[in-house]
Amino acid sequence: MMKGLKKWRLFSLLAVMMVFLSGCGEDYISTLKPSGQVGKEQFNLLMLATGIMTLVVVIVSVIYLLAFLKFRRSKVGENVIPKQVEGSHTLEIIWTVIPIILLLILAVPVVTATYKFADVAAMDEVDENGDKTALTVNVTAKLYWWEFEYPNQGIVTAQELVVPTGQKVYFNLKAADVKHSFWIPAVGGKMDTNVDNLNKFYLEFDKESKDLKDGVFYGKCAELCGPSHALMDFKVKALSPDAFDTWVASMKATDGKMPDKTSADLGEATFAQSCMGCHAVSGTSGPGSKGPNLTAFGDRNRVAGFLEHNEENLKAWIKDPGQFKPGNLMMNADGTAPIYGDLTDEQIQALATYIMGLSVEK
Template identity: 35%
Template sequence: MVGTFRPRRVASAALLGALALGLAACGGEYPNSTFNHYTEYNTAIDALWDKLLFWGTLVFIGVEAGLVYTIFRYRRRPGGATPKQVHGNTALEITWTAIPAVILVFIAIPTVSTIFKTQAKAAPDALQVEVIGHQWWWEFKYPQLGITTANELYLPNGRTVNFQLKTVDVLHSFWIPQMGGKRDLVSNRTNYLWFTPNADLPSSAWNGFCAEFCGASHANMRFRVYTVTPAEFEQWAAHQKQPAVFKAPVVAPAAANAGTTPVQLASLQQGAVGDSSAAPAAPVVPVWAFPKERLDAEFAYTVPTAKLPTAISFDESLLAQGDAERGRQTFSRSSCIGCHAIGGTPFTSPIGPNLTHVGTRYTIAAGLYPNDAKHLAYWIKSAPHMKPGSIMPTVGKGLTDPVRKNVINVGGLTDPEIADIVAYLQALK
């Protein structure tokens, strides 16, 4: 069968393809894009990508041009002679072997160079952060500072951060798309990753994810990253080093308030939560966390969007009556102390997230829900209903645990007791 070349049909197909490419390029913000230069890590990776894309495009154009030329030049024509059979062409075979070899050299050199650059050891003065993956939440330890927190990671701009990546169960993968990285957490092994947030970055918020399928709630294993100025990081670290307190906020001295926003001025009296009346006097340390007004105004893409389950209910009117002191007492005699640590108290279990300053965090359940009274109450009442596979058991009295299938009676918490615990945890600033 002899084909007919139809320019209009080809032009229509080309126009349709160009329109599709144009529409694909339309869009707004890309909060999880990796094509940024916010760290030397993703600058190097992006440069490598550009080189590979350039050489790959050249190869594609050359191969396709040769293919199209061959199709049209040697296509079947009416009355055409039978093509001559060719059994080999040494010069041609050497050429098409040499050209890919040369191209591979141009690809291999920058690739190997980037691998060595990103796999090198971090600078000796780097901030050390131990990242521990759990099913399904993130634990962050700052061994140089004596700080342990969960699911929210603070990094100072302009300082190299060296991450020690570990897992306590299955494989996970630590990934902050806009900062670069993505490295696996492997059982019985410590992997390393380092980068330096640009010194001129403004205080910013970023999404973090687990990028290795790790079970039922893999997609719910998120975390939040805040890159802040060195001064802001020092403020945050100084507060995080303090034991948990839940007394009423007091006004910090004017000298300590210089240059801070109203959100940052909230200060709490020092003292052990377990016995606030006997606590010795100590300097007031201002509470500092990433400004919520900036988070709400500029980083809408970090707001959790998960919906509350319909399988459980909670009397939300009780939240206004919650009492932090009653909540502390209820917490101290409940099963909560078997899994959670709170600095300055006898509660030291490392099984679940550290709750020392949980009131300053913006999310719970590894970034799945906002850290407000309503979501916290539902989470305490039945975490497995809120997050599939959660090892935190149901504690709401009378409920059936969806994983263990047992009805919670002895040791279960009523809605008023949960409201008190919510008040206590929210006061741990």
């Protein structure tokens, strides 16, 4: 008896903890605190489904308890058999029609929302000059980082998606290697990025991210993609439309920027010799680089998507990327050394200082 009571106590404790923990979501990452129109509609659908399921559970539980109490042996006796309702057309109609109604109540808004979120026809609309009017971002998921290209603006960046508030942002989603999944929990999503086909959808950002913890929304890969899947994060900086236009202009201003192998700056020279084959420092360099575009690295929120953004962590990353993200493509095939070879401590220090200084916002 006591053993059974202990189990019920544990169950009760877990139930209470779930209630309290459900309120611990942060604005920058919680689906329960949506910050965009898509996220809000998806949240409403979640609440509708939860409400229907709760109603069914409550009604079934009440019927069960009433039957349990009304026909218990201590009340009706040992040899009493309750009236049998097998074959009752009335009851069969009731428990057939009610589930159909509940399914329709849930299905209609879900199907409507699905088609609404899939409507990306505005991506092809143009103004009188033939310029596309919608903001489109081409997202390419790679092992284990994200590339963001703005084709209409002619710029590209990585790891930190920058978007304006108050308008629809359309996404073309694809993967460069294996299947990934693009998800910004607080804003909406998610959707797979595949190698063989292009997925499209849109999101809306209702508020700027500057007042959030770390000043960004958190993005995730929601598809198991390899040993460092859990570390395949990206960040989203939501700006006012004017601030976004300023950022775009700053990115365009880096056009033609190229590190010099003969520079007196050891960091720049080292970058030109060891890093330039995979990384660009111009926001207009175009998509398809082997490694993330580093034009705005100094403005980012994290090193490698998850390490605190400081020079010490960057030096540790440069020295041994495989220690932090197993399976990343900065390492040789055997995983024993970086593809750019060994660098001296002096070169690593200078390189980290140079990369941290790459900024379009300062």
